[in-house]
Every structure is written in structure tokens, then in C-alpha cells.
Amino acid sequence: MKKVLLAAVFLAGFNSAFAQKAQTKSVDPKEDKDLMTWYHKDFSTTKVYGINTENAYKYLESKGLKPKTVVVGVLDSGVQVDHPGLIKNIWSNPNEVPNNGKDDDGNGYVDDVHGWNFIGGKNGDVDIDNMEVTRVVAKYKPVFEGDDSTKNKANQAKMPEEFAMYMKAKELFGKKSIEAKQSLQQYTMINDLIPNMVKLLDGKSVTAENVSAIKAPTDQKDAIALNILGQVAQSPEFKGKSSAYFEVAMKKEMKGAIDHFAPAAKQYDLSYDTRAEIVGDNYDDYGQRNYGNNHYQGPDAEHGTHVAGIIAGLPQGKEVQHGVASRVAKIMSVRTVPNGDERDKDVANAIRYAVDNGAKVLNMSFGKPVSPGKNEVWDAFKYAEDKGVLLVKAAGNENEDVAEHLAYPTNFKNITDENPFVNNVIVVGASTNRNNELRASFSNFNKKMVNVFAPGEEIYSTVPTSTYEYLQGTSMASPVVAGAAAVLLAYMPNLKPNQIIEALVKSSNASTENGFVDLSQAGGVIDLKKAAEYAYTNFYNGKTSAVKKAAKSVRKTVKK
Numbered sequence: 001m002k003k004v005l006l007a008a009v010f011l012a013g014f015n016s017a018f019a020q021k022a023q024t025k026s027v028d029p030k031e032d033k034d035l036m037t038w039y040h041k042d043f044s045t046t047k048v049y050g051i052n053t054e055n056a057y058k059y060l061e062s063k064g065l066k067p068k069t070v071v072v073g074v075l076d077s078g079v080q081v082d083h084p085g086l087i088k089n090i091w092s093n094p095n096e097v098p099n100n101g102k103d104d105d106g107n108g109y110v111d112d113v114h115g116w117n118f119i120g121g122k123n124g125d126v127d128i129d130n131m132e133v134t135r136v137v138a139k140y141k142p143v144f145e146g147d148d149s150t151k152n153k154a155n156q157a158k159m160p161e162e163f164a165m166y167m168k169a170k171e172l173f174g175k176k177s178i179e180a181k182q183s184l185q186q187y188t189m190i191n192d193l194i195p196n197m198v199k200l201l202d203g204k205s206v207t208a209e210n211v212s213a214i215k216a217p218t219d220q221k222d223a224i225a226l227n228i229l230g231q232v233a234q235s236p237e238f239k240g241k242s243s244a245y246f247e248v249a250m251k252k253e254m255k256g257a258i259d260h261f262a263p264a265a266k267q268y269d270l271s272y273d274t275r276a277e278i279v280g281d282n283y284d285d286y287g288q289r290n291y292g293n294n295h296y297q298g299p300d301a302e303h304g305t306h307v308a309g310i311i312a313g314l315p316q317g318k319e320v321q322h323g324v325a326s327r328v329a330k331i332m333s334v335r336t337v338p339n340g341d342e343r344d345k346d347v348a349n350a351i352r353y354a355v356d357n358g359a360k361v362l363n364m365s366f367g368k369p370v371s372p373g374k375n376e377v378w379d380a381f382k383y384a385e386d387k388g389v390l391l392v393k394a395a396g397n398e399n400e401d402v403a404e405h406l407a408y409p410t411n412f413k414n415i416t417d418e419n420p421f422v423n424n425v426i427v428v429g430a431s432t433n434r435n436n437e438l439r440a441s442f443s444n445f446n447k448k449m450v451n452v453f454a455p456g457e458e459i460y461s462t463v464p465t466s467t468y469e470y471l472q473g474t475s476m477a478s479p480v481v482a483g484a485a486a487v488l489l490a491y492m493p494n495l496k497p498n499q500i501i502e503a504l505v506k507s508s509n510a511s512t513e514n515g516f517v518d519l520s521q522a523g524g525v526i527d528l529k530k531a532a533e534y535a536y537t538n539f540y541n542g543k544t545s546a547v548k549k550a551a552k553s554v555r556k557t558v559k560k
Helices: 006-009 014-019 053-062 132-144 151-158 158-191 194-201 208-212 221-232 244-263 302-312 344-356 374-386 474-491 499-507 512-516 528-538 548-557
Strands: 070-078 115-117 329-335 362-363 390-394 423-432 452-455 459-463 467-471
Touching: 006 070, 070 344, 070 474, 115 132, 115 344, 132 151, 132 158, 132 362, 151 158, 151 221, 151 390, 158 194, 158 244, 194 244, 244 459, 302 329, 302 344, 302 459, 302 467, 302 474, 329 344, 329 474, 344 362, 344 374, 362 474, 374 390, 390 474, 423 474, 423 499, 459 474, 459 512, 474 499, 474 528
Parallel strands: 070 329, 070 362, 115 329, 362 390, 390 423, 423 452
Antiparallel strands: 459 467
């Protein structure tokens, strides 16, 4: 989930790709102040499924509540901590003296002023890492499919859980590695054909009429370019735009796609491993915690910086973008996710680090289909639950039912379990600003295992080099909820994680269009103002949950 979804959606064709985006606008998205802040809107007055941010603050302040700062741990690819839109809301460790080379607070991490990096070391920082299926195949192929068939069968019988994981990883490894290679070839070809498309347009704007008027080329490359132009001309993103705009925008889109798939040669290489050299830890030793460095940003912090801005970004200069909890939250950067799949050891350690250093909400915009160290991660989930820390988890971007395709880490140990094994995890799907297509087409879903939906398409936020971009994914929806949780907790510090989850679920704005009501527990999109009202009414100063009240009433009736 680390990268933008552009590459994935392009695979389905230009029409479906851009159908995910907001409808045609006369205003350039880079200048559209309304679009930049749409996810904050009040549904009751605009009929756009925003989260009603401003009215939530007004309601909480009307009750005479005074906010306390809430630290939100961003477990991600890294954060540009000196971004002008973030710098004032970056957490600073009060017990650490910056850059003195000492572990002043004795927590095992030297100079961890703004957080920690678990995928770095004295030799630099991990950028590209394997996918988890690659690591599983590399580790277990000699064990289950080695040269000695007798030993293979014995190992398969002795380690049934590991063997089942290996077989799943093997299947996905074969499928995904081929898809990634083909996708890279496809986008490279399209990128190379951009000059041909511009030549065919001959200075004319991108319209179906202009494209259909182009004489059928005899050159094969031009013929392919014309076919692509025909698809592009139907998309809201390019329809009616000048050829100059088309050239710039297409190059940017294809660069994003190529950057997404180019690392696959290493991500699916069974022999590729820079971890040992860079980090220098023993990966199989889950008890090892004191490794890494204090490089909060790392080599590619686009994803993490964007997430941080959604939670706590502050307007600066001419920018109007602001995070949900911009008035009350501080961001702790815990670098956990490389350009590839996160490792379970790092996830478990990142959770523990953030909890131990004062974070009360952790955002986890990542996921993968297999998890060899899931028990260690589950132990960290339980540790966070015991410390009263809320974990906010993205549902995933595969357009799948998560009960059929688990996206680890999960708060259900078994799909058949009626309830999660911890009560401090909220799983978030991604919604759009289109009521007739409210679920983002990439978002995972499930009535039991996804709690809520939140805006996750065309979300404008901070990115490295002190700039801003629109990105999309459940990775963007998750920090919307993390920010909402931070606001509730700032004004009502007594709230427990399960109470925050209940408030967000029970107060969501439901929708029955296209079966949206059956895609999550809430059946709708979160509304922060309504959640604030629910939490204040039911939980503030130790009040009893409305759900518990109802259950207690039922028990009394049964006794009678």
C-alpha cells in the first residue's frame, strides 16, 4: 500500500481509471480549493460525504472542553518532518537532547527526537525490499521442495501451518511477479509513445472528435498511439485539454506507474536482500528491538508525509489543506514500510516504540497477504490494547472482501471468529465524493471485518520537497480516521479505544446506494461531529456505553 494507486488503476484502461476520480471540473485540481478540502465537508448541508470536521470542533468547544495534545504515531515510509505544512505539528521527544549521540532518555534509541527508523542502520536506509511472498518462498522452498523428497514430506507433515503459508505465497509469487513485469513493460511502452500521441494531435485539443478525425496511421507505433489516444479522449482527466497539457500530464502519470513497477525486479528476486548489510540485525530474532537509526524521512517519504498531512497538516502560504486533527495532534514518525512489504519484526517493534513513547493513536496504512510473524504482531496489538492505544488500519486496495483475502496485520486471528481478539483496532475502507459510487473502486470491504469508511480518493496533502499532491487509497482513508480519533481523544482524554471505535461506527452517515450499507459495520462514512456528540453523551466523564446500557436492560428483562 505504500505507493499511489495510479499504476494499478491504469491497468483496467483509461476510462475506468479516471472514472475513479471526481467528475470533470472547469477548475484545475491544483487550484480547486473546494476539492482540496472536500473530505472535511458536512454531509447534512452539502450532501457530500465528508467528515464534518469544523462542526466537530465547534461542538466540542461549545461544551467548554479544553483540548490536550494527542501524539499520533505514523508507522509508514517516513515523514518529511521539516515540511512547512507539518513542522509545527511534529512531535519532539522532551527527554532527548538532539544530536548529542546519546540515549538521554534511556529507551534504547539514540537521538530519537522525532521518532525512529526501524528500516535503517549505520550503513544507510532500506529503500527497496522484497515482497513478503518472496521472502516466504525463499525461506521455505528448500524446506518443503528441496532435493530430498522424503525430507520434504516429513517437513510438510511437521510444519502444516508453515507449509500452507508457503503454498499460498508460492502461488501469489508466481502470479504477482509476472503481472509486475508485464505492467512495467506496458507502461514503459505507453511512455515511449507519448511523443507519437503529441505528434498525432498536431496541436489540437484532446477530444473524441479530434482523435476520430486523425487519419489511420500506417506506422505501427502511431497506430498503437492512436488507439491509446482514443481511450484518453473519453476520460474526464484529459477530455478537452490542450495537447500541451496532455503531454505534461501523461508523462507524470506514466512516471508514477513506472516508478511503481520498476522496483519489482528486486521485490520478486529470491536472492535480493540488502537488509543484513544496511540494518545489521538478526531478522529472525523477534526479541531484538534496539536497531535502526533516527532518519525520520528515509529515501522515499511520499506516502508517509501524505498520511501525516491528512492527520495534522497546517495551512501554509497559499495552501488551504489542513489535517483533521491539525489543532490538537503531533506526528511521531516511525519508519516501518519500505518500497516493498513491511517486515513483521519491524511492525511489532514500531508499535511498541510508539506506545512506549506516548503515542495514543497509531496509523497503519499498510498490509500484505501473508505474515510469517503474525503472532509477534498480534502480541504488539495486545500490548497497545493494554496501554489504551488505538490502532487505525487501512483495509487494503485490492477491491476484495477481506474475509476471503486477509490483509495482514489483522485483528481477527481466524476469519470464522465472531469478534476480533483485541478491542483497540479500527479497520477503514475508502470512500469517494460521489454518492452513486461511494465505495472507491479499489477499496477492500467486509460487513464484519471492516469497521468504517472514510474519504480516501482525491485527497490533497503534503508530500516531500515541501509540496502537495492528490493521492488515493485506503492508505489515505485510514489517517482521516486517525485524525478524527485524535480530535475525540484530545477533548475527552478519558475515552478508551473501544469507545472511540463505537462512537465512529454508530454515528456514521449511512448509505444504501449500491449496497454500500453492507460493506462495513457502520454501513456508512464517518461523521466526526456526530461521533463527538455520541462520545460526549455516552462516555464523557466515565458514562456508560449506550450499547452496554441496552445489554444491561435486556439482562434485567430476562431476569424478570
